[in-house]
Amino acid sequence: MAVYTEVPDDQMAAFVARYGIGDLLSAKGIAEGVENSNYLLRTTQGSYILTLYEKRVDPAELPFFLGLMEHLAGRGLICPVPLRDRDGAQLGRLAGRPAALVTFLDGLSVRRPGAAHCAEVGRGLALLHQAGADFAMRRVNALSVPGWRPLAEQAGAQADNVSPGLAARVMAEIERHERGWPQGLPGGVIHADLFPNNVFFIKEKLSGLIDFYFACNDAYAYDLAICLNSWCFESDFSFNLTKGQAMLAGYESVRRLEPAEVAALPELCRGSALRFLLTRLVDWLNVPPGALVKPHDPLEYDRKLAFHQRVSDAREYGLRR
Amino acid sequence: MAVYTEVPDDQMAAFVARYGIGDLLSAKGIAEGVENSNYLLRTTQGSYILTLYEKRVDPAELPFFLGLMEHLAGRGLICPVPLRDRDGAQLGRLAGRPAALVTFLDGLSVRRPGAAHCAEVGRGLALLHQAGADFAMRRVNALSVPGWRPLAEQAGAQADNVSPGLAARVMAEIERHERGWPQGLPGGVIHADLFPNNVFFIKEKLSGLIDFYFACNDAYAYDLAICLNSWCFESDFSFNLTKGQAMLAGYESVRRLEPAEVAALPELCRGSALRFLLTRLVDWLNVPPGALVKPHDPLEYDRKLAFHQRVSDAREYGLRR
Numbered sequence: 070m071a072v073y074t075e076v077p078d079d080q081m082a083a084f085v086a087r088y089g090i091g092d093l094l095s096a097k098g099i100a101e102g103v104e105n106s107n108y109l110l111r112t113t114q115g116s117y118i119l120t121l122y123e124k125r126v127d128p129a130e131l132p133f134f135l136g137l138m139e140h141l142a143g144r145g146l147i148c149p150v151p152l153r154d155r156d157g158a159q160l161g162r163l164a165g166r167p168a169a170l171v172t173f174l175d176g177l178s179v180r181r182p183g184a185a186h187c188a189e190v191g192r193g194l195a196l197l198h199q200a201g202a203d204f205a206m207r208r209v210n211a212l213s214v215p216g217w218r219p220l221a222e223q224a225g226a227q228a229d230n231v232s233p234g235l236a237a238r239v240m241a242e243i244e245r246h247e248r249g250w251p252q253g254l255p256g257g258v259i260h261a262d263l264f265p266n267n268v269f270f271i272k273e274k275l276s277g278l279i280d281f282y283f284a285c286n287d288a289y290a291y292d293l294a295i296c297l298n299s300w301c302f303e304s305d306f307s308f309n310l311t312k313g314q315a316m317l318a319g320y321e322s323v324r325r326l327e328p329a330e331v332a333a334l335p336e337l338c339r340g341s342a343l344r345f346l347l348t349r350l351v352d353w354l355n356v357p358p359g360a361l362v363k364p365h366d367p368l369e370y371d372r373k374l375a376f377h378q379r380v381s382d383a384r385e386y387g388l389r390r
Numbered sequence: 391m392a393v394y395t396e397v398p399d400d401q402m403a404a405f406v407a408r409y410g411i412g413d414l415l416s417a418k419g420i421a422e423g424v425e426n427s428n429y430l431l432r433t434t435q436g437s438y439i440l441t442l443y444e445k446r447v448d449p450a451e452l453p454f455f456l457g458l459m460e461h462l463a464g465r466g467l468i469c470p471v472p473l474r475d476r477d478g479a480q481l482g483r484l485a486g487r488p489a490a491l492v493t494f495l496d497g498l499s500v501r502r503p504g505a506a507h508c509a510e511v512g513r514g515l516a517l518l519h520q521a522g523a524d525f526a527m528r529r530v531n532a533l534s535v536p537g538w539r540p541l542a543e544q545a546g547a548q549a550d551n552v553s554p555g556l557a558a559r560v561m562a563e564i565e566r567h568e569r570g571w572p573q574g575l576p577g578g579v580i581h582a583d584l585f586p587n588n589v590f591f592i593k594e595k596l597s598g599l600i601d602f603y604f605a606c607n608d609a610y611a612y613d614l615a616i617c618l619n620s621w622c623f624e625s626d627f628s629f630n631l632t633k634g635q636a637m638l639a640g641y642e643s644v645r646r647l648e649p650a651e652v653a654a655l656p657e658l659c660r661g662s663a664l665r666f667l668l669t670r671l672v673d674w675l676n677v678p679p680g681a682l683v684k685p686h687d688p689l690e691y692d693r694k695l696a697f698h699q700r701v702s703d704a705r706e707y708g709l710r711r
Contacts, residue, residue, distance in 0.1 A: 073421060077501040077502075078498045078499065078500050078501055079500075079501065079502070081498070082498070092592070092593075093498065094496040094497070094498075094592060095494075095495075095496045095497060095498060095590070096498055097418070097420040097421070097422060097430055098420060098421035098422070099418040099419060099420055099421065099430070100394065100418070100419035100420065100421055101418060101419070109418055109420070109430060111437075111496060116432075173416075174416075175415040175416045175432060176415065176416060177399045177402070177403070177414065177415075177416060177417055178399065179399050179400075180398040180399055180400065181398075181400070269416075271413070271415060272413075
């Protein structure tokens with residue numbers, strides 16, 4: 070992981086004692102979450118995840134994320150539930166950092182999802198959209214269209230060192246979306262980062278959704294576009310229509326897409342591919358020399374983008390109408 | 391951690407299925423053990439640690455370490471127990487590496503041990519020595535006197551860049567020990583690395599000993615000297631006699647030291663301080679540029695060595711006679 074805060078045993082025990090979850094039995098720093106430090110705790114009552122928020126997370130946004138997880142769990146979604154300490158606070162401080170304790174979820178993330186996993190994720194995403202519909206807090210999606218040009222400018226001409234012509238390809242996409250991004254679609258709270266590493270399964274059954282630190286208010290179908298991008302392509306960047314069908318059918322088993330969403334889907338897939346291309350590109354160009362953490366390859370999303378540029382109808386992603 | 395092997399979920403599940411410990415529910419890479427990759431697993435039956443041995447461990451030595459842990463656990467010592475797969479093997483292969491599955495131990499390692507912890511460790515160390523007495527396999531201590539000169543030569547004149555005069559100080563100690571290292575002391579299997587991070591406690595009660603990958607055959611009192619060095623100094627390198635008394639009394643509550651061991655203790659403390667000074671020095675001089683893992687400061691043991699050079703009697707460590 071990129072950052073890691075060590076917490077002395079006595080401070081850890083004192084922190085846990087505030088939550089009334091029994092005596093601390095063990096605490097293991099886990100290699101999960103590049104952005105934050107995470108510990109898997111066992112107490113006499115159960116297992117929990119302790120997160121210390123490192124500098125890439127804005128502390129002012131934590132009440133939204135923690136409040137959302139509590140709200141979603143209260144509506145029956147399987148996600149980590151932030152615990153409240155004896156003063157009723159979800160957010161504490163430990164080792165000089167904002168810190169929170171959440172329930173532990175069993176499950177494994179799948180490296181190579183099959184169609185059954187995609188169906189489960191589609192269904193789980195729709196359940197998340199339903200469960201979040203009456204959440205009172207709001208958070209703007211900082212990584213939607215208005216955020217893309219500044220990212221491209223940060224990468225600048227260096228983009229062409231990653232792949233020839235990339236800077237121009239990216240700028241043409243940004244201009245297109247700035248002109249004609251779909252507006253007025255049904256929306257609410259979206260996960261915005263539901264990649265395979267953020268979904269747990271036990272066998273082929275979804276057992277939990279994690280990592281809500283990109284959650285925000287945006288179009289529901291944009292969240293689905295992010296999932297089509299991150300679950301339904303093969304490692305050679307070919308699109309697996311069977312997986313797309315499974316995911317879309319899973320989603321629609323809970324919430325049917327409206328005609329405007331269906332019409333917008335190719336454009337939303339194209340935009341979400343650009344969004345991950347841009348953030349990965351900036352990370353890729355900013356790796357400190359000698360760093361042990363290898364960033365994700367931005368070109369994976371350049372290839373996916375090329376696929377979406379040739380799509381004109383949601384049926385090409387597997388939507389059955 | 392320095393090295394980390396990622397194991398795909400399907401390979402992990404297939405590996406675990408060989409051990410008859412139920413279905414895999416979760417697997418978290420843990421930030422423990424600089425030398426190997428470790429995962430904390432939960433199955434429908436319990437919790438386990440999966441270790442993938444990275445290149446610093448010689449696979450030919452693994453049967454000694456795994457056999458020892460099984461032997462010690464069978465004698466009642468609280469340590470990880472290596473599981474045997476359906477073919478009776480303790481050692482498997484996973485993601486191209488030798489791999490073993492051991493039982494999980496609850497407990498936390500203490501950052502600032504008190505006298506009560508030192509008493510527990512002294513007692514635990516003596517129990518380990520008793521439990522290992524009839525273990526049939528043998529392993530030479532590669533980091534005893536004959537191993538020190540090659541380490542000093544590896545550091546060479548660069549030692550003086552770490553601290554002026556260090557190369558000469560180290561060489562004088564090596565020559566002293568090559569001439570007069572205590573011989574013929576009672577011995578058997580020793581842990582050889584029982585630092586605070588390798589001992590778990592629940593409250594002030596010892597709950598387990600881990601990390602047997604330096605275990606070998608050597609003098610019991612040398613193991614005690616290693617513990618006096620790693621548990622009984624304060625952060626300003628002053629020796630805490632109360633902790634020394636507690637540790638020695640704890641040890642002798644199980645196994646009384648013989649007169650020859652008592653007489654040799656100052657020399658053994660001096661030698662074990664040199665041993666950790668040397669390995670830390672070599673690691674310190676070989677950090678790859680930009681590495682995220684900071685090696686231990688070798689000068690901590692230079693300071694401890696200076697303390698031992700002025701000791702002439704085991705009573706100065708707190709032995710009551």
